[in-house]
Amino acid sequence: MLNKIYDWVDERLDITPIWRDIADHEVPEHVNPAHHFSAFVYCFGGLTFFVTVIQILSGMFLTMYYVPDVENAWKSVYYLQNEVAFGEIVRGMHHWGASLVIVMMFLHTLRVFFTGSYKKPRELNWIVGVLIFCVMLGLGFTGYLLPWDMKALFATKVGIEIAASVPFIGELIKILLAGDATIIGAQTLTRFFAIHVFFLPAALFALLAAHFIMIRRQGISGPL
């Protein structure tokens, strides 16, 4: 049955080459921890992606309860944390995942750096990787405000002050982020929500796609 469906689609769309591009390739010995235990350093990139997927899924569930509005944001998080079945687990995974994704991505960056894997012809992929790093930090910064508790508000105040100290365009960045020249309040929360849930994930998906397509094009860098 499945084969018949596959054949039916394949006859029309020729999907076998796509499958071959995604999954049908050899993995070299030097990145395989089953052959060399030290090759576990090559797992960091995959684990970063794994946590990213968990972040996307848990974040989707969080938005089912979260209300991005100054009156209700904190209340909705409190309700989610204390009343909703498994709400504490889902929020906990999103909270700890945010830290883990930074840790794993940092380790992945160090692996790529110290194995010199960014060298020709992989310069572009390195640049895309650094951009992903920046997007992740942005996700961490904007997500920190969303529970709208004391530490969220005051950390964001400091962050926005730092952004405002950029010469020439600092004030513009501040108004773009906070929604107002002086107040950090209702506008800021909805903006951070939009940035955290729509803008940055969109950028992240595009960059991840580019990252993976380039890896499949170029293969993994050879052993040292």
Add this chain to the structure above:
Amino acid sequence: MHRGKGMKFVGDSRIKANNRMVNMPKDYSEYPGKTEAFWPDFLLKEWMVGAVFLIGYLLLTVAHPSPLEGPADPTNASYIPLPDWYFLFLYQLLKYTYASGPYNVIGAIIVPGIAIGALLLVPFLDKGPERRPSKRPLPTAFMLLALASMIYLTWESVVNHDWEAAKAQGEITDEHLGLVPEVELDKEAEGYLIYSGEQGKSCIACHGTEMEGGGAAPRLLGNELTAEEVAEVIKNGRGAMPSGQFAGTDEELQVLAEFIASLKPEE
């Protein structure tokens, strides 16, 4: 036109094997070794690594529920702010003399800007063919230096932060949860004067001047007891409350009990 057929690629990549750049590192296929099919053999192993990782991740989640402080209150001027831990090194950097105040631009923009810029441009700054860290001492040294300073700054930030004070701030109170009943406390009432007077010294010590309670002592505002029950509790104690604490006369006790029983929100 080539359509991929008959073309030679380097390893499993899409880089053409002919006219290869001399600069390019040798591919693994030029080393003897055991390759493995990605699907399904290698992916299965990756899933096992992922499963072990997930167990640790879930244990962390269950053991440490994610923190939530009281709702944001912009009027609180004494709150000590703290960013998430991975921004601590930047936060610490901004505390040094030549990175703050009039030199703020150095700490907030120039230093992080140089770091991110250098990281972004690494492939163009380090163009040699060598890949081993020991064969390219400058990039290795700079990265180790950056790592060491990040670790040092994070450490300094952690030891200089007043964790005791930070823990005490931002607590979730009954007020935040809408648990404070709307009862007006008439401090001129006879009952309150007894409560706050010499006879009620031990009443006010635990239940507070606003009758808000504290520690093991419950809030008296909005209690659900009748005057008789209140008098009973005052005489004989209940739970953590010891008996015989009231030092006044029976008449005063009666007035006090009726006053406390009257502290109910209007229906």
